[in-house]
Amino acid sequence: MRIAIGGFSHETNTFNPQPTTLQHFLGPTGQAVDGSGLVSAYEGSRTVLGGMIDGLRAAGMELAPTFFTTHGPTTGKITAEAIDYVLGRVVESVAVARADGVLLHLHGAAASESIDDPEGECLRRVRQVIGASIPLVVVHDLHANIGPAWAEHADAIIGYKTAPHVDYYERGYEGAALIARILTEDIRVHVALRKPRVLVKSGLMSVTDTPLAVIKPPMYWLMSRARERERDPRVYNVTVAAGFGDADVPEAGISVVANTADPSLSAEIAEEIAALAWKLRRGFETDAVMTPVAVAVSRAMASPKRPVMLADQGNNTAGGSPGDGTVILAALKDAGWPSAALFIRDEAAVAESVRAGIGGEIEFAVGGKLEPTNGDPVRIRGRVRLLSTGGFRSVRSLQRVEFGRTAVVECGETEIVLTERPTSQIHPQYFRSVGIEPREKQIVVVQSAHLFRDAFEAEEHIPAMVLEVDTPGITSPDTRRFTYRKVTRPIFPLDPD
DSSP: OEEEEEEEEOOBOTTOOSOBOHHHHHSTTEEEEETHHHHHHHTTSSSHHHHHHHHHHHTTOEEEEEEEEEEOSOBSOBOHHHHHHHHHHHHHHHHHHOOSEEEEEEOSOOOBSSOSOHHHHHHHHHHHHHOSSSOEEEEEOTTOOOOHHHHHHOSEEEEOOOSSOOOHHHHHHHHHHHHHHHHHSOOOOEEEEEOOOBOOOGGGOOOOOOTTOSSOOHHHHHHHHHHHHTTSTTEEEEEEEOOOTTSOSTTOSOEEEEEESSHHHHHHHHHHHHHHHHHTGGGGOSTTTOBOHHHHHHHHHHOSSSOEEEEEGGGOGGGTOOSOOOHHHHHHHHTTOOSEEEEEEOHHHHHHHHHHOTTOEEEEEESOSSOGGGOOOEEEEEEEEEEEOOEEEOTTTOOEEEOOSEEEEEETTEEEEEESSOOOOOSTHHHHTTTOOGGGOSEEEESOSSTTHIIIIIITOOOSEEEEEOOOSTTOSOGGGSOOSSSOSSOBTTSOO
């Protein structure tokens, strides 16, 4: 039997003023593959599509690769032109495949100028061209904003169970195994979707129970309960999507999806876990977990053990920040440039560093140019230690991570990595690729909410302490700092209980 695979992936921060254009998907910051090119790009990788490919082959299914495109890091609303192209390519290629089943990888947090829920619209259009009898299964990100169109048109909905995300491959494989069972064992999956009316932003979605965690976050308990319910042989999958509160769309917020053999069981499970999410809602508030900038830098400098990692919550590039926030940079300058390393996106500063050359002395303003709430430009004086084309090949996705032109500037004991493109320092490779060993610094700053924890903390045990820093910016996890116009109300914490 032939299974069509494809889809699209984009996480849209609607508070980011930079629109996501077609060039973002088709140009150097994106990827668009089809047919055999899709298979060659992803087979052997620990990605969703890599898992789908292996899972379908293991089940004896024939691959019918269609079209897949992605762009990252997160940017603003997708233009109408771009989303029309993406949806058109996905739907048309699925129609041409004439497959026995359709398995799609859809991120789930896309939003466009013309469509609030592009993934839901994609599922609707795909269902329209394949008919009611062809199974349609979707695998999505933990940050998906799941709307009613998903449950209406998909035969099964499977989401990541980890944050940091380390189960891409496993969820892709699971989706492949389930669609194969639907076809070969003639099983029927009943999908139930419940929305507990809780809005969560990126910095509060961690699922990992790490040694440095003082208390287990709410998503840990929600996911634990989902796994417990999956022990029932009638249950195929239970998904808890934290949603993406950085997108002002009607579907935003936590979603619970139960995929079981019995409609009443699906409803019971989804309602139980949605009720638990509501019960745990105050655990998603920021007051107990965020550290003010000055306090964070002071604590990091005073720590007898190194390194101390500062997670720049308001400047989280994976969540949609342009990556030129300067609040922590300014605090490091005020502290006399201690032993520290951090990244700042600033094309003009890179160009001036290139003109100065390696060993050259520089003095210019850095950052604070792209998004005004991230901090003002900070004037620095230092020496250029390194110039490079910037980037490395990811050991996980096998894809190339590009920084654009890159300069490392030394200011006292602080090393500032200036890049042309936004980067999300979720792995030590980011620092090591420019000659910085994180273990040797007193302070390591990452423009990341929580995705860094797996590689830095769980795998390599690098930080002696992690502080989630309360910085301003469009990715601040405090939803109360933002004006939402489209989110379905009432919803916690924007509205009274």
